[in-house]
Amino acid sequence: MPVVAPQETDGTLEITYDINGTKGNGDANLIQDSPWVLLTYQPGVAVTLNADNGTSIVLNKIASSPIPSAGKILIDNELINFTSVSNVTDTTIQLDGLTREYSFDGGVSYITKTSTHAANTAVFFVAENVSGAVNKVMTLNSDGSATTGNLITWNPNLADSAEKTIFGGKKLTDLAFKVVANDSDLLNPLNAANATTANKTLDLESPSVSSVAADLTTVLEPEKSSGIFGISKTIPVKITFSEPVVTQGDLTIKLDMGNSRVSNCVINISGTAVDNSTCNVTINEGDSSNDLSLISGAAIVGTINDVVSNVTVNPALPVKTDLHDSPDIKVDGVKPTVTSITETSNNANNKKAKPGDKITLSIATSETLKTGTKPVVQIAGHDATVSGTESPYTAEYTFAASNNTDSEGDAVFTITLIDTAENASETFNEGNTNISGGTVVFDRTLPTISNISITSNNSLDNKKAKVGDVVSMTFLASEPLQTPVVKIARANDDSPKAADTITNVGQ
DSSP, X not given: OOEEOOXXXXXXEEEEEEEEEBOOSXXXXXXXXXXXXXXXXXXXXXXXXXXXOSSOEEEEOOTTOOOOSSEEEEETTEEEEEOEEESOOSSEEEEESOBSSOOTTSSSSSOOOOOOOOTTOBEEEEOOSEEEOSBOOOOOBTTOEEXXXXXXXXXXXXXXXXXXHHHTTOEEEEEEEEEEEEOOOTTSOOEEOXXXXXOEEEXXXXXXXXXXXXXXXXXXXXXXHHOEEOTTOEEEEEEEEEEEEEESSOEEEEEEEETTEEEEEEEOOOSSOEEEEEEXXXXXXXXXXXXXXXXXXXXXXXXXXXXXXXXXXXXXXXXXXXSOSSSOOEEEOOOOOEEEEEEEESSSSTTEEOTTOEEEEEEEEXXXXXXXXXXXXXXXXEEOEEEOSSSSEEEEEEXXXXXXXXXXXEOOEEEEOXXXXXXXXXXXETTSSOEETOOOEEOOSOOOEEEEEEEEOOSSOXXXXXXXXXXXXXXEESSOOSOOOOEEOOTTXXXXXXXXXXXXXXX
């Protein structure tokens, strides 16, 4: 029985065999001292004889059986050449253009003989692209002679060959092989070894990418549960192949990061072939996707080889192109922002504030913030009290009523945010934020008056007044005032009279 070695890294199969022979008593003109050796294969246990019609032969098969369109078959001890096929169905195929009693060398020296072939007999095909001794030199005599350790190498993947046409792209796991020899002894024209078991593998199938998926097994919380990845976070991406492979240089996986942005995840497998590999993709600012996926089109660029040298260039996309379910992988490379602010006080003039007054900020944000967090706010350099569970949030600060040392002027503020992806915002303030209605002005300085002058409209002396005369007071204030309360009275008068009119209120 021949011994079939595992398929070589160059895709060939090596079959070793022993041969012995005894010189017979046939036609001396035909008997050869050196037998002719052929390698034959059965492409699956389902390939058997259905019917021998003399001028045509019908075979049983299955839909995936790799049957050549021309070649030679061996049934029992008869070698038959065929030139075409017809009537192909999922279960049968007819071989036509037969030459019966075909010789091993294609001539007249290594003949075979027709015999009756029973239905369901195993059918073997002659391997075409073989190297090694097919005309084995040995001296046959009446006592027999033998050679051992003979080697045949079969290359069914030879470029432009008929065998590459029928086997290319397939992986067969139920091949059987038989080595046969012929010395043209008419009494015993063919001697065939027992066939191997039908479990030999021939792999001419190109490797492929089975899946590309985010591997969250090593990811820490909260990303592991939420699937939300922020700026500078990395996502492990696992590429699984149909079989162990190596790469010819880099294999690049292109990922759709949203906003017309693409990131490359690169693997390089050399040495030992593996059936999966992992690379990491880093989230950059500006990336934004609710379901991280491979880009459409040429998402995988590079070349992979399996262990028997089947090659795939730019492997096709797997069926599933998004990287994870439950949770989906959300890429958040966008920092949160403050979209608008309203700043008011509880002063009668809500754009002014004095010691003891409270300033309130209403803060609208661009997105949901991290669970359990609120905007971090300072008003006039003091930590504000922030309330609310969603936008808009409220921040409040009350100025000290006494011993107040806060700076006067615009009530400045700072705001920082952290979103659900743990992206930290820039610091927002009154200079880079859309403030509705402007800022509140803080004033802790008491107003003063000066340059007081009192006159009357008395026609004789404006420093005197009689009943019916109008007394007027003018003064300067240290700052703009609300309408002041002014009372004018005579000396020692305990009931001063409020001014009738006050005009030109200002500084």
